[in-house]
Amino acid sequence: MTGMFLQLSRVLPDQYPLRDTVQSYLAEEHGIGRVIDFGLIVPRLQQLYEWSAHELEAPGLLRFIDDGAPTYAWPREQRHVWAPPRSPLISAVHRLLS
Template sequence: MSFIRWQINRGVLAPLTADPPGSPWWRAVNERLLRDGCEAVARSGGLSGTPSSHAVEQWMAFVSDPTAGTWYQAHNASITSAYLDHRDLADAESRPERFFLNVVLLRVLYAHALVEAPRLALGRLASLGPLLGDPRLWIPGVFVSLSRVLPDRYPLGDEVAAYVAAERNIGQILDYGLVRPRLQQLYGWSAQQLAEPALLECIREGSPTYAWSFADRAVWHPARLAPAVRAIERVAPPTNHWEQR
């Protein structure tokens, strides 16, 4: 709910006729998530017929077996399908907005991996994964929160570098210390787990490329990182040997 409130406060969900207007991309992605969830609720109440999408089937699986894993499976199936279906809207967003669309995506994929593939997500700290990723707790909200970095306004001004510089230690540790070294593996696992092979089009050589040029990949690989980021890289390095829970 905190993420929804943040979107509302930014104005990205405002009507397109408002002044200033909301974001067509953010509105479309949220609409997909709501539609899939509402269809699953209707089907659990007796609505017949074929589910409209694979994501709805995942929401039905969550209704039948409400666990952290089935919740992420359903939520991220809706989110990734919406991302892929609305790349044209993403391309129309400002450069800093497009950067953060990638940040949101990689963070929700990582939160899923904490629960379902903790060794991929945390290496030798894998035993902490299910707790850190449990959507019933407040911790995953910290992972996806951008409120400490982005101002409550839309559209964004400034350049990407200004927002990256404003990111606090927890965000840097997450994005650059934990997630960045395993991004290619993470997207590969997510594409298979969510049955969305096109998700691999959003990553290239470990650099996110959703509505983002590979030529601008330097932003994902800053030359200088905080000591805490270097420390977490040493404590929890990525591994090539991991298994699904």
């Protein structure tokens, strides 16, 4: 279990704004990070933003999501940036939790 979190720490940026492209960070992301991001989080982003906006009493958060596509960095038309990579494991996790 510890190895899983150490693996994530090698990928997460240590400085913002990002110094490199998002694609370069995604390319360095390892298995468990992709499963968490694309199998658990991305399919539930709309619900996560809605819940967060309600719980934090911050309706402005909803400006950053449009039909499940984050819009804080790219417009909705460029939602392909958030498309999951093809992976049997990610697909299985997504189906299992749907």
